[in-house]
Amino acid sequence: MHKLAERIANKDLRAMARAITLVENDDPEKLDLLSDLFSIKKQAHYIGITGSPGAGKSSLVNRLLTHLRSQGLTVAVIAVDPTSPFSGGALLGDRVRMNDHFTDPGIYIRSMATRGSLGGLSRATKDTIRICDAYGFDVILVETVGVGQSELDIMKVVDTTSVVLTPNSGDVLQIFKAGIMEIADLFIINKADLPGVRKLKTQLEEFMMISGARGWQPPIVETVSTENKGIESLWGELNLHNQYLYETEHGHEQRKQQLQYEVYDLMREELWxxxxxxxxxxxxxxxxxxxxxxxxxxxxxxxxxxxxxxxx
Ligand SMILES: Nc1nc2c(ncn2[C@@H]2O[C@H](COP(=O)(O)OP(=O)(O)O)[C@@H](O)[C@H]2O)c(=O)[nH]1
Ligand SMILES: [Mg+2]
Incomplete structure (x- = not known):
């Protein structure tokens, strides 16, 4: 077994950080290391959180972190959002709030470098998720910004894809056009303290109908992250989806598709x-x-x- 994998298995945080850097730099040992880590992975719940800048993703992640820690769960946060306070790009107020979490050993926060990795940001993100899983975090949250192709790619490795929307933002149409409707497992209407929630909900339901039926009906959760409202029911819905994935044929099918996608993706990267x-x-x-x-x-x-x- 790779030395770093051994150390990660023994809960060595520094080894984990080293492994992530190695992956970001496309080190020749990458595949061997990741394969060793794959063999010791636990069964973390991978949760993707995407949405437009300013929708409240980081605030939600922050609240969710506190909630999960209060339940004794350990959490890794991977910030692919360059504007995220987790990657140091946001308002001072947000960053100060995050400081509470930085000293907690049950939390690991990592922002992805946007350069490097020939295979692209989504590839490095997937590998980082796997490394965090091998270490043994219970929940892995991935914050990404926007609805472009790289977000779509990242969503292909998480278990549960959640999309954050806000009232009166016009986001729904964009999300529909980008093909996110088909892969979203959960919609979060954040800033539910603002007017227009009912209208947004109706729009969402209409678009969902047009997108056609799936085995899973994505729930719509309302949150006000500034007031810590709706976080518990958000976690409840995330759990239900995870349970659904493990108990149904659809979940099995999703994992199969993801495996196929990932094998091809890795091979394409290596060849290229x-x-x-x-x-x-x-x-x-x-x-x-x-x-x-x-x-x-x-x-x-x-x-x-x-x-x-x-x-x-
Ligand atoms: N009114 C209101 N503002 C919020 C809510 N959640 C977040 N915000 C504000 O929206 C802004 C963007 O939040 P942030 O979490 O950084 O969004 P991100 O870019 O999606 O990560 C911040 O000023 C937050 O204080 C909410 O539920 N209601
Ligand atoms: Mg953010």
């Missing part, structure tokens, strides 16, 4: 790195790339053929 590095090192090829008028089809075809033959 292999190809990319050989081209990087080849000055002849680099020269061809300097010619703005070169035929891209011809180059791609020729270099792929060369690579397949093992000529690099």
């Amino acid at each position: 790195q292999d190809i990319y590095q050989t081209i990087e090192k080849d000055s002849g090829k680099q020269k061809r790339l300097d010619d703005a008028d070169a035929d891209p089809y011809q180059l791609a075809k020729a270099w792929l053929a060369e690579w397949k033959q093992g000529g690099g």
Whole structure:
């Protein structure tokens, strides 16, 4: 077993942080390490929280952290949101509030670097989730911002995808267009202290109907994170979904699809790195790339053929 994996199995926090850095830097040992860690993973609940900037994701995560800790559960937070106070990008007030959690050994907070990792941010995030799981956290919260492709990709590795919406924001249509409706397991109407909650709920229900029936009917939870309202029922719904995943054929199907997606994703990443590095090192090829008028089809075809033959 990899040294770091051994240390992580023995609850060494520094080893965990090292492992995450190693993964972010695409270290050649990455796959071996992750495979060792996979064999000691526990059964954490992976929860994704996404939504527009300012919807209240970080405030919710903060409240949820306090709630989960009061229940004796340990939590890892992975912030992929560059504006998150967890990654140090937010208002001072938010950051100060987070300080309560930083000294708690039952909490681990990590923000993902947005550079590095050839495989992209979503790949590094998935691997980080796995590392935290191997360490033994009960719950792993992933905060991401927006509804782009990288968020969609990250959602393919969590168990429960929750989407935060706010009244009168016009977010629903965007979410529908981005294809989030189909993969959301839970909707959170945060800032439920503001007017327009009823209207938003109706809109959501209509869009859900258009998206078609699934085995799971995503619940809509109302929260006011500034007043700590709705957090308990939010946790209740998150738990119900986790239970659903473990007890039904749909859950089994989801895990199967995720596995397939992940295997392909890993292979694509490894292949691409292999190809990319050989081209990087080849000055002849680099020269061809300097010619703005070169035929891209011809180059791609020729270099792929060369690579397949093992000529690099
Ligand atoms: N009125 C109201 N404001 C909230 C609520 N939750 C968060 N906010 C405020 O919305 C702003 C953005 O919150 P934040 O958690 O940083 O959002 P994020 O960008 O989605 O992580 C902050 O000023 C919060 O105080 C809520 O339930 N009601
Ligand atoms: Mg945030």
